[in-house]
Amino acid sequence: MDFFDNMDSLLQTFWFVAIPTSLVFIIQTIMTFAGVDSSDGLHADFDGDLSDGDSEFQLFSLRNLINFLLGFSWTGISFYSTISNIILLIVISISVGCLFVYLFFVIISQVQKLAEDNSFKIENTIDKTAEVYLTIPENKLGKGKVLISVNGSVHELEAMTENEKIPTGAMVKVVRIESSSILIVASI
Numbered sequence: 001m002d003f004f005d006n007m008d009s010l011l012q013t014f015w016f017v018a019i020p021t022s023l024v025f026i027i028q029t030i031m032t033f034a035g036v037d038s039s040d041g042l043h044a045d046f047d048g049d050l051s052d053g054d055s056e057f058q059l060f061s062l063r064n065l066i067n068f069l070l071g072f073s074w075t076g077i078s079f080y081s082t083i084s085n086i087i088l089l090i091v092i093s094i095s096v097g098c099l100f101v102y103l104f105f106v107i108i109s110q111v112q113k114l115a116e117d118n119s120f121k122i123e124n125t126i127d128k129t130a131e132v133y134l135t136i137p138e139n140k141l142g143k144g145k146v147l148i149s150v151n152g153s154v155h156e157l158e159a160m161t162e163n164e165k166i167p168t169g170a171m172v173k174v175v176r177i178e179s180s181s182i183l184i185v186a187s188i
Contacts, residue, residue, distance in 0.1 A: 011080050014093075018073035025066050064101050071100030118151045125150055125157070125174045125183060132159075136166040136185065146172060146185060159183040 004012055075096040076089060083089045125148055136144030136159050144166065146159045159172070160182055166172060172185035 008080075010086060010089075011077070014073045014076035014080065017069055018077055021066055021069040021073055025070050028063065028066065059101075064104065067100040067104045068097040070097075072097035118153075120150060120153070120155060122157070122177055122181065122183075126176065128174050129188065130157075130159070130172050130174060130183075130185065132166050132168050132170045132172060135168050136161050136172075138163065138165040143182065146183065148174070148183075157181075157183055159185045161185055161187075163187065 004015065007015070072093045076093040079089055079092060083092065128148055128150065130146035130148035132144060133147045133156060134145040136142075136146075138161065140160045140162060143158045143160055145156055147154055147156055149155075158181065159174075160178065161172075162184065163186060166185070166187055171188045173188050175184045175186050178184050
């Protein structure tokens with residue numbers, strides 16, 4: 001412990017923050033790559049969400065605290081011998097800590113842009129074309145079936161028409177949705 005005993009108290013503080021913060025950061029990184037990291041597990045009693053509602057970025061979270069302390073402590077250690085003004089050193093360290101949080105936010109927002117919701121929603125069928133799979137009786141007298149492609153996958157859905165009978169193999173356009181699961185179609 002002679003390494004720490006011979007240091008100035010500010011430098012000791014930077015080291016005492018840097019070592020555990022770095023260990024927690026390494027553990028978080030390993031957990032993230034292993035897929036164990038679904039959330040940081042802390043729930044604050046206040047709302048720190050400063051986003052517009054589209055993002056799940058929380059300003060006050062364990063991960064952001066670790067990012068801030070990582071930037072803060074290692075900047076203080078790195079520039080301790082270079083910057084002799086203690087106030088300037090602390091201001092620069094705080095600035096770099098905030099920069100780490102901001103960079104993490106930018107990286108996460110870019111990663112979230114890669115996410116794509118391919119879940120099937122029947123509302124996405126409106127104005128799409130489909131192929132009649134089972135003949136659709138005229139004037140809503142019965143149901144037929146159509147094959148329709150939504151988000152790259154083909155779905156077999158029940159369909160009705162308000163016009164004349166539509167034979168198998170014909171192409172139709174979805175006009176609207178009735179009773180949340182039946183498509184109303186028209187011949188093309």
